[in-house]
Amino acid sequence: MRMPAPDETVIARREAIAADLSRIVAADAVILPEDERRAYESDGLTAYRQLPLLVVLPSTTAEVAAVLRYCQKEGVKVVPRGAGTSLSGGALPLADGIILGLGKFNRVLEVDYDNRCAVVQPGVTNLGITTAVQGRGFYYAPDPSSQIACTIGGNVAENSGGVHCLKYGLTTNNVLGIEMVLINGEVLRLGGKHMDAEGYDLLGVMIGSEGLLGVVTEVTVRILPKPTTARAVLMGFPSNGSAGDCVAAIIGAGIIPGGMEMMDKPAIHAAEAFVHAGYPLDVEALLIVELDGPPAEVDHLIERVEAIGRANSAVSCRVSNSEAERMVFWAGRKAAFPAVGRISPDYYCVDPTIPRKRLADVLERMTQIATKHGLRVANVFHAGDGNLHPLILYDANKPGELDAAEQVGSEIMSYCVEVGGVLTGEHGVGVEKRDLMSTMFTEDDLNQQLRVKCAFDPDGLLNPGKQFPQLHRCAELGRLHIHHGQVPHPGIERL
Amino acid sequence: MTHFRPKDEVELVGIVQQALATEEPMELVAGGSKRSLGRPMQLPHVLDLSGFCGVQVYEPEELILTVGAATPMAEIERTLAGAHQMLAFEPGDWRALLGTADKTQTLGGVLSCNIAGPRRIRQGAARDHLLGFHGVSGRGESFKAGGKVVKNVTGYDLCKLMAGSYGTLAALTEVTVKVLPYPEATRTVALKGLAVDAAVKAMIQAVGSSHELGGAAHLPAVLSPTGAAMTVVRVEGPVPSVEARAVALRDELSGFGAAEIIDNDASLPLWQTFRDIMPLASPADAAIWRVSIAPTDAPALVDTLSRALDLRYFLDWGGGLLWLAVTGASDGGATAIRSAIKSGHATLIRGGDGLRAAVPVFQPQNPTVAALARRVKDSFDPERIFNRGRMYGDV
Numbered sequence: 001m002r003m004p005a006p007d008e009t010v011i012a013r014r015e016a017i018a019a020d021l022s023r024i025v026a027a028d029a030v031i032l033p034e035d036e037r038r039a040y041e042s043d044g045l046t047a048y049r050q051l052p053l054l055v056v057l058p059s060t061t062a063e064v065a066a067v068l069r070y071c072q073k074e075g076v077k078v079v080p081r082g083a084g085t086s087l088s089g090g091a092l093p094l095a096d097g098i099i100l101g102l103g104k105f106n107r108v109l110e111v112d113y114d115n116r117c118a119v120v121q122p123g124v125t126n127l128g129i130t131t132a133v134q135g136r137g138f139y140y141a142p143d144p145s146s147q148i149a150c151t152i153g154g155n156v157a158e159n160s161g162g163v164h165c166l167k168y169g170l171t172t173n174n175v176l177g178i179e180m181v182l183i184n185g186e187v188l189r190l191g192g193k194h195m196d197a198e199g200y201d202l203l204g205v206m207i208g209s210e211g212l213l214g215v216v217t218e219v220t221v222r223i224l225p226k227p228t229t230a231r232a233v234l235m236g237f238p239s240n241g242s243a244g245d246c247v248a249a250i251i252g253a254g255i256i257p258g259g260m261e262m263m264d265k266p267a268i269h270a271a272e273a274f275v276h277a278g279y280p281l282d283v284e285a286l287l288i289v290e291l292d293g294p295p296a297e298v299d300h301l302i303e304r305v306e307a308i309g310r311a312n313s314a315v316s317c318r319v320s321n322s323e324a325e326r327m328v329f330w331a332g333r334k335a336a337f338p339a340v341g342r343i344s345p346d347y348y349c350v351d352p353t354i355p356r357k358r359l360a361d362v363l364e365r366m367t368q369i370a371t372k373h374g375l376r377v378a379n380v381f382h383a384g385d386g387n388l389h390p391l392i393l394y395d396a397n398k399p400g401e402l403d404a405a406e407q408v409g410s411e412i413m414s415y416c417v418e419v420g421g422v423l424t425g426e427h428g429v430g431v432e433k434r435d436l437m438s439t440m441f442t443e444d445d446l447n448q449q450l451r452v453k454c455a456f457d458p459d460g461l462l463n464p465g466k467q468f469p470q471l472h473r474c475a476e477l478g479r480l481h482i483h484h485g486q487v488p489h490p491g492i493e494r495l
Numbered sequence: 496m497t498h499f500r501p502k503d504e505v506e507l508v509g510i511v512q513q514a515l516a517t518e519e520p521m522e523l524v525a526g527g528s529k530r531s532l533g534r535p536m537q538l539p540h541v542l543d544l545s546g547f548c549g550v551q552v553y554e555p556e557e558l559i560l561t562v563g564a565a566t567p568m569a570e571i572e573r574t575l576a577g578a579h580q581m582l583a584f585e586p587g588d589w590r591a592l593l594g595t596a597d598k599t600q601t602l603g604g605v606l607s608c609n610i611a612g613p614r615r616i617r618q619g620a621a622r623d624h625l626l627g628f629h630g631v632s633g634r635g636e637s638f639k640a641g642g643k644v645v646k647n648v649t650g651y652d653l654c655k656l657m658a659g660s661y662g663t664l665a666a667l668t669e670v671t672v673k674v675l676p677y678p679e680a681t682r683t684v685a686l687k688g689l690a691v692d693a694a695v696k697a698m699i700q701a702v703g704s705s706h707e708l709g710g711a712a713h714l715p716a717v718l719s720p721t722g723a724a725m726t727v728v729r730v731e732g733p734v735p736s737v738e739a740r741a742v743a744l745r746d747e748l749s750g751f752g753a754a755e756i757i758d759n760d761a762s763l764p765l766w767q768t769f770r771d772i773m774p775l776a777s778p779a780d781a782a783i784w785r786v787s788i789a790p791t792d793a794p795a796l797v798d799t800l801s802r803a804l805d806l807r808y809f810l811d812w813g814g815g816l817l818w819l820a821v822t823g824a825s826d827g828g829a830t831a832i833r834s835a836i837k838s839g840h841a842t843l844i845r846g847g848d849g850l851r852a853a854v855p856v857f858q859p860q861n862p863t864v865a866a867l868a869r870r871v872k873d874s875f876d877p878e879r880i881f882n883r884g885r886m887y888g889d890v
C-alpha cells in the first residue's frame with residue numbers, strides 16, 4: 001500500500017513538535033518514546049503498520065482546537081483515532097503525522113429521556129451508551145459487532161452499522177448532532193436535540209467522512225425504547241440461492257425483520273465446531289431471522305416467516321421459544337469470526353453490498369476467485385441489506401498468501417460493483433479500498449468529493465492517504481475551466 | 496428570461512456551461528409546486544428539469560426505486576402502491592398550503608426541500624432515504640454519488656447535502672431512494688381536551704414507550720374539527736400488533752383522560768391532514784413557519800409566542816415540530832419566533848415575496864457554520880449559477 005511520501009522535514013522536527021504540543025496539552029498527553037508509540041501503529045486492519053510521528057491525547061475541545069490550529073500552522077498531518085478497530089485502515093498512522101487520540105473523551109455528558117437522546121463524548125464506546133441508558137429501558141440502536149470496544153466517534157466517522165440496521169438504520173440515521181473542530185481550530189455545533197438541519201446538512205456529510213473533514217468532540221445520539229420481545233427463526237437451506245430467495249420473499253411480504261443474517265456452509269461448520277449452537281450441518285446455507293417489537297407482532301410475524309421459509313424449501317426450521325434459545329441461535333453467528341480464526345491462521349474480511357438478487361451468483365463467483373488464488377472463503381453476512389462479509393482464509397506465514405488474500409478481496413469487491421453493488425457497506429474505504437474507488441466513481445465524481453473535502457480542510461492535513469486514490473491541490477480542483485464571456489456550446493437551443 | 500428544458504444530461508451540461516460563460520444564474524424548476532419556498536429570486540433564466548422523468552428501476556424486494564428526478568409524486572405513489580410499498584418518510588403534499596394546487600410535485604423537489612411527515616420520528620426524513628443520485632453541478636460537470644443499494648458508506652455521503660439544499664448545489668437528474676412496505680393497518684389513540692403542556696407530556700410518554708409509535712401530534716381546540724383539542728398517537732403494522740398496541744396505549748395514557756381508539760379508515764385521512772399542514776392552509780395570508788425544536792421545549796415556546804403574536808399552531812413529531820400560522824405581524828413574527836427558540840430552527844414556509852425578501856427565510860446561522868456552508872456551496876457552484884440567493888443572500 002503506497003502512502004503519500006512522508007515529509008522528512010516534519011519527521012526531523014519530531015522532538016520540537018512534541019515540546020510545542022506539550023505546552024498545549026498536559027505533558028504526559030504527548031507520547032514520544034518509540035515503544036509507547038508502537039501501541040498505535042495499526043488499527044483493525046492489522047496487515048498495515050506504521051509508527052506515528054507522535055501521539056497526542058487531548059482532554060478538552062479547547063485542547064483539540066489548539067492542537068489542530070498548531071498542526072495547520074506547522075503543516076503537520078493529523079490522524080484522528082478512537083479505539084482503533086477500523087477494518088479499513090482508517091486510523092492507520094502516518095510517519096509524518098500525529099495520532100490524535102480521543103480516548104480521554106470518555107464521559108456520558110447527559111441523558112435526556114424525555115427528548116430521547118444522549119449527549120456523549122466521542123471516546124465513549126458504542127455499548128457504553130446503551131449501558132448508560134438501559135436502566136430506563138432504552139438503548140442505542142446501531143450495534144457493530146465491535147461494540148464493546150469501538151467508540152461513538154469512530155462510529156460517526158465510519159457511519160457504522162450492525163445487525164439491526166435494516167430496521168433501525170446506520171449511525172447517520174441515529175445521530176442528531178455533533179460538536180466538531182475544523183483543522184483551523186474553529187469549533188462548530190451541527191444539529192442538537194432537534195431534527196434536521198436549518199441549512200445544508202453538514203452533519204450528514206460529516207458522518208462517514210472517515211476523519212478527513214474534522215474532529216468530532218461531542219455526539220448527541222437518538223436513543224430508543226428497547227423492544228419488549230425478540231424471537232428468532234433458524235432455517236437451513238439446500239442452496240445459497242434458496243436462502244436468498246427466502247430473504248427476498250420475506251421482504252416482499254412486507255416484513256422488515258430486526259435482523260436477518262446468513263451463513264454459508266464453511267461458516268456454519270466453523271461456528272458449530274466452536275460454540276455447538278446446534279446448527280444443522282447438512283445444509284448449504286443458514287438464515288437467522290429475528291423479529292423484535294411488541295409481543296403480538298412478533299408472534300404473528302414469526303409464523304409468517306416460518307411459512308415463507310418452508311415455501312422457499314427450508315429443510316430445517318426452529319423457532320426460539322425462550323430468551324436462552326434465541327441467544328443460542330445467535331451464539332454461532334456472533335462467534336463466527338473467532339470460529340473462522342480457529343480453522344485458519346488468518347483471515348481477511350471485506351464488506352461490499354450487492355443487490356440481493358445477485359446473491360447466489362456472487363457467492364459462487366467468490367468461491368471461484370478464491371480457488372483461483374489457492375484460498376478458501378467463508379461467508380457470514382447481513383442478508384437483509386445485501387451487505388456481504390466474505391472471510392478470506394489465509395496464512396500470513398506462507399509467502400505470498402497475504403498478497404493473494406488481498407487480491408481475492410479486491411477481485412470480489414470489483415465484481416460486487418460490477419453487478420450493481422458498492423465497495424463498502426459499513427467498514428469504510430480507508431486505505432483498504434482507496435485504490436478501488438475508481439471502479440465505482442469517475443474522475444468527476446471523485447473530484448466533486450475532493451472539493452467538499454477542500455471546503456473543510458484546504459491543506460489536506462486531516463487523514464491524507466485515505467479514501468481518495470489521488471492527492472489533489474484544492475486551488476487546482478477549484479478552478480473552473482470556462483473562460484469568462486466564452487460560450488462553450490453556442491449551439492444549444494434556447495426555448 | 497430564457498426557459499431551458501434539457502432533454503438529457505449532455506444538454507444540461509451544455510446549458511450550465513453556457514450559463515457559467517455568461518455568468519447568468521438560473522432558477523431550477525421541475526413541477527413548480529414549491530417555487531415560493533425560500534427567498535424570492537429574480538434570475539435571468541429558468542432551468543426546467545421536468546424532462547428528467549420516469550421510473551427507471553423499481554425492485555420492491557431490494558427496497559429500492561430509481562427514477563428521473565422530476566418524476567411526479569403521483570406516479571411514484573402509484574408505482575409503489577402496486578407492491579404495497581411507500582416512501583416511509585411520508586412527504587407532505589404542500590400544494591394547498593402554498594396555493595399551487597395546479598402544479599405538479601416531483602420527487603426531486605420533495606428531496607431538495609427535505610420534506611418529511613409525521614412518520615419522521617420513526618423513519619427519518621427525506622435525507623435518510625436518498626441512497627444515490629446523478630446530477631450536474633453548478634460547475635457544469637456531470638457527477639454521481641451514493642449507490643443503488645440500501646447500505647453503502649463508499650465516499651462522502653453527498654446525498655445528505657443534496658437533501659435540503661433547495662437546488663442550490665446541483666441539478667438532480669436521477670435519484671435512487673429506499674422504499675419500505677406500506678403498513679398493513681393503522682390505529683390512532685386520541686386524547687381530548689389537553690392543554691399544550693399536558694399534550695406534550697402525553698406524547699413524550701407514548702413515544703418513549705415500547706409501542707413503536709409512527710406519529711404523535713397535537714391539534715389545539717381552535718383548529719380541531721370537534722371543537723376540542725386533540726392529541727393523537729399512531730401505531731402501524733400487522734393487524735394483531737396494532738390492535739394490541741392501541742389498547743395498551745389507551746390504558747397507559749389513561750392518566751391524561753379517557754382515550755379513544757380511531758380505526759384504520761378514519762386514521763388515514765387524519766394523519767394526511769397533519770402531513771399536508773391542512774389545519775393551517777387558510778387563511779392564505781398568514782405567514783407559515785416550520786419550527787424544529789426539542790420536544791420538551793414546545794410548551795414554553797408555544798406559550799411565549801402566543802403572548803407575543805396572533806397565531807394558530809399545531810404540533811407534530813411528538814412536540815419536536817411546531818407549525819405556526821402568524822397574522823398581523825409586519826415581520827411575519829420572525830423576530831419573536833427566532834428570539835424565543837432556545838435551540839433549533841425556524842423556516843418561513845409561506846409568506847409574500849415582500850416578507851420573504853425582508854426577513855431571513857432560513858434560520859440565520861452561526862458565522863462559522865455559515866462560512867463553512869458557503870465554502871460547500873463554492874465547491875459545487877462557485878459562480879452561484881443555481882438558485883442564487885434562494886437560501887441565504889450569498890448562497
Ligand SMILES: Cc1cc2nc3c(=O)[nH]c(=O)nc-3n(C[C@H](O)[C@H](O)[C@H](O)COP(=O)(O)OP(=O)(O)OC[C@H]3O[C@@H](n4cnc5c(N)ncnc54)[C@H](O)[C@@H]3O)c2cc1C
Binds near residue numbers: 087102152426427463
Ligand atoms: C471484530 C470487529 C468487528 C467489527 N464489526 C463491525 C460491524 O459489525 N459493523 C461495522 O460497521 N463495523 C464493524 N467493525 C469496524 C469498526 O469497529 C468500526 O468502523 C468502528 O466504528 C471504528 O471505531 P473506532 O473507535 O475503533 O475508530 P478507529 O478505528 O479509531 O477510527 C476509525 C476512523 O474514524 C476516525 N475517527 C475516530 N474517531 C474520530 C473522531 N472523534 N473524529 C473524527 N474522526 C474520528 C479515524 O480517523 C478513522 O478514520 C468491526 C471491527 C472489528 C475489529
